[in-house]
Amino acid sequence: MKFIDTEGHERTHTFDYCALYSSGYAEAYAVKPSDRVVSKPKDGRPSLADTIDLIHAQGSLDGYAHRAVIVTDQDFSPGNVHNARYLRRARRFRDEKYVQEVRALLSTVGSRVLFHTLLQNSDVPGYRRLAVWNLIDDGVLIPELSGHVIDRSWLRVISNDMEVA
Helix, strand or coil, rough: EEEECCCEEEEEECCCEEEEEECEEEEEECCCHHHHHHCCCCCCCCCHHHHHHHHCCCCCCCCCCCCCECCCCHCCHHHHHHHHHHHHHHCCCHHHHHHHHHHHCCCCCCCEHHHHHHCCCCCHHHHHHHHHHHHHHCCEEECCCCCCCCCCCCEEEECCCCCCC
């Protein structure tokens, strides 16, 4: 992506990835260590924060993305990384048979349930675990606490965007 820096030099920036949503909205992501966001490189280039501001101000995103986002190591906890790995795996190996099995179990519990409870009495606990993660991803189950979701985590049961009583 081309832009002009504050000294009039033409520069380029390559975003790490672009997320295109089903609505057509697009976000360009720059992923860097937090110490590189505001500090200026020794070669005179603008900092990443300044670069993104210049790209926005000059309209360089037009036709590429609606917004640019900076993501750093400070934006994610180890728990977020753990959860993202499970969500990615669950998406890749989604099996509707097990997802429906867990949905049926949810009709027998109250408004909250321990993650581990949903794994009990399963012939294939690994698939059941992925199905629970699929339902977390679908918004049917919501962890009560942010961070690392484990077997002892409490999950709120949501049905039709309303909490089950």
